Amino acid sequence: MPLSPYQQLEQEFRRLHAFRGAASILRWDAAVMMPRGSSELRGEQLAALETECHSLLTSPRVSRLLDRADANAQGLEHWQLANLREMRREREHAIATPRSLVSRLAKATARAEIKWIEARQKSDFALFAPHLEEVVNLLRDKARLLGKALDLAPYDALADEFSPGLRSAEIDAIFTTLGRRLPGLIHEVIELQAQKPPVEISGRFSVSKQRQLALDVMRTLGFPFDKGRLDESEHPFTGGVPGDMRITTRFNPADPLTGLMGILHESGHAMYDVGLPEAWRGQPVGRDRGMAMQESQSLLLEMLISRNRPFLRYLQPLLEKTFGVSGPEWEVENLYRLLIRVRRSLIRVDADEVTYPVHVMLRYELEKEILDGELKVMDLPEAWNSRIQDRLGVRPTNDAEGCLQDVHWAVGSFGYFPSYAIGAVIAGQLYEALRNDRPALDEEIAAGQFGGLFEWLRENVHSVGASLGMPELIQNATGRPLSAAAWLRYVEGKYLED
């Protein structure tokens, strides 16, 4: 019997998935294993794979098959209909941007990234500005074309690539709530924490012992080491593909906690991917529901679960045993205070849970203004510096700790930043629902039992894949539409307790 149009589409997308998985492993290799002199060659391999993916998605054959499958959809199951919808979504994104623009953007961002590295090293924005300008000009064209095709505002069209269904209207609503509450909250928390400063940890903590501890913790979480690895890289990330997860971290011999917290963050991403429905693997419907959902999973595990007392009750004896340490600085309460310190700081990736959204909201504002043309690229450093001072009360002394700190704009990822803060908000709302559903969660975590946590997440988040939009997923999992309320309750409860 010949394959139906829908079945043929499944075949095509399985091929797409194989190419993307190959590319993902090659990117992991580039960050973790590859000799430095091989990057140009690797760039050619990745470009060939990406071009192939783009050709596949935009081929007339896929277009025809989609139309024929839509016209013969009556026999399809619910998840297959969702899969068709996601296939079409991917195709619409791919086809809206002409190949020449894709290629010009690829070249411009490759140049801009190299210049950004140099500019950041020298803290010299002027070096980077013309390249960012070029990227922005091309992105404006892309946003306009994509917006027209998807019937979205230009910025929303870009954001939709990272977090499908996330719109400025919802982002604005959430960020307005956060923006109203956070400045006062940050002030209160810092005052309060100043009254009970934690004892600092000092000493040397061998990387091999840190790695051993991390592997132990990951095993306890249920990370499947028969289908995944832990390695080290300059910037921690989660790579690979479900079925072959590769997470990385960076260990600091003077600090036994930061590398581990990085691993818990990345493990949150990895466990999401591991929990995606196996039966849908290789299909668009079997993917995660975008970067904001991804970030909700990493932040939930790192911030809400691990930087918390029950987890530290589980961790503390492991720390003592692994490093042969004891003393007041190693007590659970002290570790907790060390891990939830709130500070007015300049660097987003080092920021704590409470100030983090402020960093993100600044970038969101600025990138929208740049894209609209309201803010000129050359005026970015001053706008950045004055606004971060307004919001957080700290001012960069150079652009490396200001508008040159993140790679995102250089590589053209406009519309990505909101996912970080929206992810935190989602994590807060999931956490509240999870605690309601599992009253014994704290005791389980303290006993090193993570099965219940991941069972809940698998049932309510992971197993959904991309079969629902993000709003429905969150509504179903928590019984409410997404809002900042639960996260604010969580943060206030955690950081303003007596």
Add this chain to the structure above:
Amino acid sequence: MPLSPYQQLEQEFRRLHAFRGAASILRWDAAVMMPRGSSELRGEQLAALETECHSLLTSPRVSRLLDRADANAQGLEHWQLANLREMRREREHAIATPRSLVSRLAKATARAEIKWIEARQKSDFALFAPHLEEVVNLLRDKARLLGKALDLAPYDALADEFSPGLRSAEIDAIFTTLGRRLPGLIHEVIELQAQKPPVEISGRFSVSKQRQLALDVMRTLGFPFDKGRLDESEHPFTGGVPGDMRITTRFNPADPLTGLMGILHESGHAMYDVGLPEAWRGQPVGRDRGMAMQESQSLLLEMLISRNRPFLRYLQPLLEKTFGVSGPEWEVENLYRLLIRVRRSLIRVDADEVTYPVHVMLRYELEKEILDGELKVMDLPEAWNSRIQDRLGVRPTNDAEGCLQDVHWAVGSFGYFPSYAIGAVIAGQLYEALRNDRPALDEEIAAGQFGGLFEWLRENVHSVGASLGMPELIQNATGRPLSAAAWLRYVEGKYLED
């Protein structure tokens, strides 16, 4: 100006090269880094890449471009004409086998390889026989189709995939010469070596020190660590792609020499790839000239250069320093005797330089007979055992040390084996020419100066790429057509000296 047909072909083959390079890194990853449970997923990624390469090579577009480029060849340079010829060669190989047969062979060999592993573990040929039977039946079809397309005998058509231009007629001539001389020679050498047995090395040699020594030696050879790596894997191999070479070995803590000799072997392969002309990279003309030439480079470095006194004069102080050892067993003359011991043994990959061709010749005979149908798969164990006893005077006590020892037939690599012994013969002939051209070679090697060696190889072998056929390459490099004479002179001189 629009691209000429030839230029468009270069683009297509650059894309092919990128896909193959990606696949090569993914295969390296599978052997060295990948978690065990991810092999099925990796199989899908590799299959998608291979299918893509096959589609590209067999596309009507490439066919049209080849015809148009041939018709407009007057403006092309010499290397471009060679490139066109190699493009056509690759296409003819790809198109001769219908896609359905390619796919059936891929599945049959995947199954057969798994069964081979099990059968070897249990030393039970009966488990493997029906799967080998299936592979052989499909290979017969392939050999017939390929032979018809290339105007070659079926076996030669298969061999041509591994070593372009290598034919049974030449193989037979060389193997007849070797077969006449080797039995007597082996007897004489073993008698002679028995008179001066070397002192055995004993002790433990830490893997990290062995690795350090190996890295030192590789650096001295000129291995480009900015574009390559050394790792460990179960079976040593050379992977990656020129510009990102990945070699592996396996260290034995009880034996400081075998891991290093493996690295020297693989470094011979890697230096060949490193020396291929950069200007032709990504094009068929820029590839190596097949497996026999590859093996000539690895054997030249391992057997003729490294298992020799000048190299050991360079290595000996490094061994003493690295492992903090001294004594009679570490003297150059003793190390030399340890490294050139000749033994009648059963396992090809552990065989010495002199008996090695006997193992290969046996496989060559058997695989031709199996392909012709002269020998039945079920009769293979007995044929193997009685013939290896005839030729070498040893008889396997089970099939794991007999006809189940190599993976080649399971994965369908009929026609591959001769390349190993022909590679040795080429190495012998190149070595003779090299020594004539560089009378100070021994002194250079003893001083740890490998520049002259690789300069000669680069000029005479590596830089040729695939611009010449193997016979012309050898004629140009050595002034003579390929024969076994030089290798026999070398072996007799080395192993029969007083």
